[in-house]
Amino acid sequence: MSWAAHELESYVLQKHIKTKVSFLAILLGCFWPDMISKGTVYGFDAFGFSFHPKNPDLYHRGWPGVGFTHSLMYGVVISLIVLWVFKSRAWALGLLIGHWAHVFTDICDSVGVMLFFPFSTQNYSIGMWAYAAQQGRYGDASAYYSSLGGVWDLFWLGMVLLSWKVLTRNYFFTKVVADDPVWPWFKRRLKMSEVLMLALYRAYFLYGACRIFAWFFWSRFVDKAPLDLSWGGPYWVEKVHAKYPPIGELLLRSTLGAAGLAASMWVLWMVVGRRLWGRAEKHEKARALANAKRASQVPRQKSGRDMAGAKGQ
Numbered sequence: 001m002s003w004a005a006h007e008l009e010s011y012v013l014q015k016h017i018k019t020k021v022s023f024l025a026i027l028l029g030c031f032w033p034d035m036i037s038k039g040t041v042y043g044f045d046a047f048g049f050s051f052h053p054k055n056p057d058l059y060h061r062g063w064p065g066v067g068f069t070h071s072l073m074y075g076v077v078i079s080l081i082v083l084w085v086f087k088s089r090a091w092a093l094g095l096l097i098g099h100w101a102h103v104f105t106d107i108c109d110s111v112g113v114m115l116f117f118p119f120s121t122q123n124y125s126i127g128m129w130a131y132a133a134q135q136g137r138y139g140d141a142s143a144y145y146s147s148l149g150g151v152w153d154l155f156w157l158g159m160v161l162l163s164w165k166v167l168t169r170n171y172f173f174t175k176v177v178a179d180d181p182v183w184p185w186f187k188r189r190l191k192m193s194e195v196l197m198l199a200l201y202r203a204y205f206l207y208g209a210c211r212i213f214a215w216f217f218w219s220r221f222v223d224k225a226p227l228d229l230s231w232g233g234p235y236w237v238e239k240v241h242a243k244y245p246p247i248g249e250l251l252l253r254s255t256l257g258a259a260g261l262a263a264s265m266w267v268l269w270m271v272v273g274r275r276l277w278g279r280a281e282k283h284e285k286a287r288a289l290a291n292a293k294r295a296s297q298v299p300r301q302k303s304g305r306d307m308a309g310a311k312g313q
Helices: 005-016 023-041 056-061 072-086 089-106 133-144 148-162 169-176 182-189 194-222 247-296 304-312
Strands: 044-046 049-051
Touching: 005 023, 005 089, 005 148, 005 169, 005 194, 023 056, 023 072, 023 089, 056 133, 072 089, 072 247, 089 247, 133 148, 133 194, 148 194, 169 194, 182 194
Parallel strands: none
Antiparallel strands: 044 049
């Protein structure tokens, strides 16, 4: 699992998507798969209730468990629900992009994800770094930032810095705010100032960057964990890997899973998605016209020259 890339991916993705899409939706989509699983995979004790998964990897990424949150179909279903309820194409698309970015990022660890669930429960992984939730929260952090996982986070930090204009005030108001009706709602209903909105937007970048350096230095100088940048490291973690059947069975599972996913997405689009997308487009146009009408009805504030002329009369 990634520790900071999910915060940083949002800035880069929103910049390079050529259609109108919500930054907040991408960010929420990047968090969405772990909202159920990340807080509980390490176990917890609260109000006399104790929960500690016997096999964190199966609970987090498998079935039965909450591994379905890391499947492509889960993102599709959530996005369709948002499109149906809120009639916002920018939010539906943003959630889907963010969710899928999270899913494909988590393929990099040694356990991977069930890409084609519910049509297949096969996990897919490239094994770039070791999955280490079984080590507990601090052990997981130490393992991640002692391996290529930490390099992955630094890669996304570098990508944001190379795209530094996404953090500027001008980009925020001309692109991020313009593409998402939630920001004007923050300003109108919550009386949020432009300074506060900009600070909130930049906060996720600062949070992700601080996590990278804080956990890296904690791993090096507090936990004193050995650094291992070999593929699949670190060497000192008990490895948990995705289990693969013989190649023939794997190809069959993958083919059936991919076919089932593609067919179900096409059916969902033809039956409900296309209709919801068209309805959302009409709703957005009507809202834009209403906003334009409301703006035209606001009395023009008199300038100093107008007031001086009025006094002269």
